[in-house]
Every structure is written in structure tokens, then in C-alpha cells.
Amino acid sequence: MKKTYLPLIAMGAAAILMAGCFGNKDATNSDATSGAVVTTNDPAALGSEVSVQYVGRLAGGEEVSLDDMLADCEAYEVFDTSREDLAMACGLYVEQRDYSAPLAFVAGMKQLIPGFEDSVIGHKVGDTYTITISAADAYGEWSEENIVEVPVEQLPPKMSETDSGATVDYVVGDEIATPFGAIKVVAVEDGVVSVDANHPLAGKDLIFDIEIVSVIAPTAESIQAIEAANTAMEQAAMEVVEAEAAASTGSDVE
Numbered sequence: 001m002k003k004t005y006l007p008l009i010a011m012g013a014a015a016i017l018m019a020g021c022f023g024n025k026d027a028t029n030s031d032a033t034s035g036a037v038v039t040t041n042d043p044a045a046l047g048s049e050v051s052v053q054y055v056g057r058l059a060g061g062e063e064v065s066l067d068d069m070l071a072d073c074e075a076y077e078v079f080d081t082s083r084e085d086l087a088m089a090c091g092l093y094v095e096q097r098d099y100s101a102p103l104a105f106v107a108g109m110k111q112l113i114p115g116f117e118d119s120v121i122g123h124k125v126g127d128t129y130t131i132t133i134s135a136a137d138a139y140g141e142w143s144e145e146n147i148v149e150v151p152v153e154q155l156p157p158k159m160s161e162t163d164s165g166a167t168v169d170y171v172v173g174d175e176i177a178t179p180f181g182a183i184k185v186v187a188v189e190d191g192v193v194s195v196d197a198n199h200p201l202a203g204k205d206l207i208f209d210i211e212i213v214s215v216i217a218p219t220a221e222s223i224q225a226i227e228a229a230n231t232a233m234e235q236a237a238m239e240v241v242e243a244e245a246a247a248s249t250g251s252d253v254e
Contacts, residue, residue, distance in 0.1 A: 040217045043122045044107055047218030047226060050120045051104040055209040056080040062130045064209070079201065102213045108226045110233065113138045116208060127212045138206045139199035146197040147186060155193060 044050045055069060058077035066086065069076050073090035081087050084099035105111045107121055115133030123129070135141050155176065160166040170176075170193050174185040187194035 039125070040215050041124060042215070042217065043124050044120045044212070044215045045218055046108040046121065047222040048107045048120075049104060049216040049222065050107055051102040051213045052120065053082050053102045053211040053213060054080075054116075055083060055086060057207050057209075058204060060207065062132075062207075064130075066209075104214075106222050106225070109222075109229050113206075115206075116210075119208075119210065120212065123212050125212050125215055128210065130207065130209050133206045133208065135203050135205055138204070139201045140203075142198050142203035146202075147194055148197050149192050149194050152188075152191050152193050 040048075055066070056079050057064075057069070058079065060068075060076040064076060066083070069078055070086060070089050073086075078086065078090045078092065081090070081092060082099065082103045084093070087093040087097075087099065105117065107117060110117065113133065115131065115137035118137075119129075119131050119133075152170065155170070157167040158170050158174065160168045170185050170188050172185055172187060175182040176185065176195065181199065183195045183197050185193055186196050
């Protein structure tokens with residue numbers, strides 16, 4: 001197990017920056033006089049705002065219909081979808097999610113896993129296709145390097161489920177909510193909590209069935225936003241490397 005002390009904020013820096021870089025949904029291509037959104041029949045390109053319906057699964061290959069998945073979610077290991085009927089059938093329905101609208105994102109902003117986001121480039125409205133994304137282009141390989149030791153005082157207090165206002169100790173199996181998803185406690189020893197920061201789908205090849213619903217042409221603003229996001233991600237990555245180096249140096253001194 002890697003003996004590294006890293007604040008959770010450093011672990012999630014890149015994800016937080018990515019989430020905030022293109023929060024303004026008004027940054028779409030619009031007619032200068034009417035303000036109406038200008039959609040295009042051209043293929044999606046870098047900077048296009050694309051909306052899609054999708055199904056994410058782990059099994060079944062390419063020749064799978066929506067009806068097949070509705071009939072047997074478990075056989076196809078469906079793990080996520082923008083389609084409300086399938087989400088309900090597979091026990092994936094989230095009340096806070098708006099299923100009336102497809103998933104929208106800007107191609108090139110790195111808001112989604114690389115293989116998914118890159119796949120839309122070159123596709124037009126109405127295209128449907130299935131892709132298999134390797135673990136490397138999805139959530140990465142599972143790595144012991146992502147088992148991180150955190151001093152318990154750097155973690156949010158764990159509240160008791162039975163005694164209002166009281167705190168209790170972390171135990172193996174607990175899940176801790178973070179801005180970039182839940183992480184699981186895998187060990188607790190001498191005031192240090194080891195957490196598994198690997199994504200639950202790390203190490204898995206993912207299959208996505210995708211339908212292109214709309215494409216909005218790129219704008220100068222969307223291209224600038226992509227450049228800013230890339231710069232922010234590079235800076236966040238450098239900060240994480242520096243934090244790891246500092247932690248390693250401190251450990252060597254001890």
C-alpha cells in the first residue's frame with residue numbers, strides 16, 4: 001500500500017476545476033440579432049456543444065437493442081444511462097436528474113471521460129453508434145497508487161446514525177462523499193484512514209450506445225474556454241505532483 005499523506009482537496013483538484021470551467025450554458029452559438037441558438041447539420045467538431053442520449057454497460061457487445069436491455073439489465077451490466085425508462089428498469093433512476101433533456105457537453109472540454117467525449121467528433125445529428133472504450137481511455141486502470149492515507153483530522157467528521165450530533169470513528173467499508181465522487185475506507189490504523197480513490201469502474205472496458213440528438217456549432221468563446229480548461233487542468237496536475245513530492249520528502253525525513 002502506498003504510504004502517502006495527501007489532503008483530499010489535492011486529490012480532487014482537477015475534477016473541481018473541470019466542473020467549473022464551462023458552467024455557463026449560454027456559451028453556445030447564437031444568432032447575433034435574434035439570440036436564437038444556431039444548430040448545424042455539420043459533424044460535431046472541437047468546441048461544438050453536443051447533446052446525446054446514451055447507455056453505458058459492461059457486457060453484450062455491439063448488437064444489443066434498447067428492448068434487450070430493458071428486458072434484462074443484469075445480463076448487459078448496465079451501469080448508467082440518460083434514458084429514463086431504462087434507468088427505472090435497471091434501478092439506476094436518480095430523482096435529482098432531469099431525464100427530459102439529453103446529456104449536453106462541449107466537445108474538447110474534457111468534462112467527460114476522454115473516449116466518450118472524443119467519440120462524438122465527426123458525428124452528425126441522428127447518428128447512432130456503439131463504442132467500446134478501454135479502461136485507459138475511461139476511468140483508468142485500478143492502481144494501488146490510488147490507495148491514499150489521510151490523517152483522520154483532515155477528513156470530515158463521521159456523524160452517528162443513532163445519536164444526533166455525535167461523531168463516531170471511521171471503519172472499513174465506510175464511504176466518504178467528495179466533490180469528485182464517493183471514496184471507500186479500506187483501512188484504519190493509528191489515526192490514519194486509508195481510502196481507495198480508484199473509480200468504481202477503474203480497470204474496466206466500457207461499452208456505450210450513443211445517439212446524437214443535437215450539435216451546436218463551435219464559437220470563439222467555446223474554443224477559448226477549452227484552452228482555459230486545459231491550462232487549469234495542467235496547473236492542477238502540477239499541484240498534485242508537487243504535493244506528492246512534498247509528502248514523499250517529509251516521509252523520507254522522518
